[in-house]
Amino acid sequence: MHGDFSRLTFQPGKHHTAVLSQQGRLRLDAEDNEQAAIQAYLARQxxxxxxxxxxxxxxDLGFAISRTDEGDHPDLTIGPGRYYVGGILCDATGPDGGGWTYLNQPDAVIDPDKQGLPDNGFLVYLRVRERVVSAIEDPDLHEKALGPSLPGTTLRLRVAWQVLVTGVETRDVKAGRAAFEDWAQQRHPHRGVAAFGVERPADADDDTCIVNPEAAYRGPENQLYRVEVHHGGAQGTATVKWSRDNGSAVYTIGELEGDWVTVTGSTDDKMLPEVEDWVEVIDDVVTSGDDPGPLLQVVDVDFGGRRVRLSGVPADDTGRDVARHPYLRRWDQRAPGRGGQALDGGAVPITENVWIPLEQGVQVKFGAGGTYRTGEYWTVAARTLDGDVEWPRVDGEPVLRPPAGPQEHLAPLAWFPPDGEMQDLRMQFEPISRSV
Known part of the structure; x- marks a missing residue:
């Protein structure tokens, strides 16, 4: 979850059931967020x-699927009603009480020329994820009384369901659910694992800051570092980007004209990013898809006009449509000339089984044989008090752990074989009824 959090502390394995307040004590954002996470976890389990x-x-069985060939492109209707996937409630009921269509659904931007219905047999499935929503993406969250230039207050977690299709090779009309299970297992290969650690930088003796001279983490402030997969794949293809503030620094795009971006709002203390910062251009199309936004570098800043010039022009109209809530997200990786790593398209290539330095002594290591997916992330809190990061260790060695998210849940809805009738793959349960 992107956001300006102090820590993300919920761990199901600790079996906590509630956060308890004490009189006269501090209460931090991490504790409120852990309480919400505990409640959601217990309810969904x-x-x-x-x-x-x-x-x-x-x-009220939702997500009934039927095919329609009216219009310029074949389409699917999505019936209104409720469905639970991974314990998460998904509601397909639209504002008018009806449902949606495959080409016009709230959390997926479908290009019919690229993501149209396959000509042969295909599966229809439901993908469910949660994503953080800010006032940039939902302007109703902004309290106008606070003024237009102040950052947002709280964020929201939103269920984002998507009805998607995939081709299948089997022709057995009775094998729709089995075909889905086989496809789902192939979709989730071995996930990458990572660990965080600290090492006192070689130039630490030249540092005149007030940090403990023996500290490994040399940062002047407490930070929540985030390492996120940019391009997925295996070692040699996969890359990551990283942020010292959990990717929370974003800048609203008011206008994108060529390589100049006009910024109308920001969640960062600085109204504009700085020259040589890397920013990712994001909008609703990017957040709903599987590909990252383009990573571009800031090459010039016009403070009077609240504009920044980027090292390139985003392709495919990314960031240009104000109705799609475009913004820039700042990342903190640096090229070798500024103490960073050799970059590939603005991101850090994944090299497994070696420690990759980030900054101020913080480093990350990826385990061998991983397959990485765009958007997967790990976070770690770095603290100035002990000059260390908060990461589990066994016998003094940092533990390799799978990504903290995002969690993805899949469910089959329908199967359209190459010949024969559509097979409904939904499951239903009978709600408990009580007589008065």
């Missing part, structure tokens, strides 16, 4: 234990 990995109520 209970739902999954009762109804299984996916199912909907018989009286």
């Amino acid at each position: 209970l739902t999954t234990d009762l109804i299984g990995p996916y199912a909907g109520p018989a009286g």
Whole structure:
């Protein structure tokens, strides 16, 4: 989750059931967020234990799929109603009480020329994720009384469901669910693992700051570092970007004209990013898809006009449509000339089984044989008090752990074989009824 958090402390393995306040004590953002995470985790585990990995109520079973060939492109209708996937409630009911269509759904931008329905047999499935929403993406979250230039207050977690399609090779009309399970297993190969550590930089003796001279972490402030996969794949292809503030520094795009960007708002203390900063151009199309936004470098800043000039022009109209809530997200990786690593397209190439330095003594290591997906991330809190990072260790060695997120849940909805009738793959349960 991107956001200006002090720490992300929820760990299911600790089996905490509540956060308890004490009189006269401080209460931090991490504790409120952990309470929300505990409640969501318990509710979703209970739902999954009762109804299984996916199912909907018989009286309001949502996401009924049917095909329509009206219009310029074949389409699917998505019936209104509720469905639970991974214990998460998904509601397909639109503002008018009806449903949606494949080409016009709220959390997926579908290009019919690139993502149209396959000519042969295909599966229709539901993908469910949660994403953080700020006042940039939902202007209703902004309190106008605070003024237009102040940063946002709280964020929201939003369920983003997507009805998607994929081709299948099997022709057995009775094998729709089995075909889905096989495809889902192939979609999730071995995930990469990573660990964080600290090492006192070689030039630490030349540092005149007030940090403890023996500290490994040399930063002047407490930080929440985030390492996020930019381009997915295996070692040799995959790259990561990183942020010292959990990727929370974003800048609203008011206008994108050539390589100049007019900035109308910011969640950062600085109204504009600085020259040589790397920024990712993001909008609703990027957040709903599987590919990252373009990483570009700031090459000039016009403070009077609140504009920054980028090292290139985003392709495919990314960031140009104000209705799609475009913004820049700042990342903190640096090229070798500024103490960083050799970059590939603005991101750091993943090299496994070696420590990759980030900054101020913080470093990350990726385990061998991983497959990385765009958007997967790890976070670690760095603290000035002990000059260390908060990461689990066994016998003094940092533990390799899978990504903290994002979590993705899949459920089959329908199968359209090459010949024969559509097969409904949804599951349903009977809600408990009580007589008065």
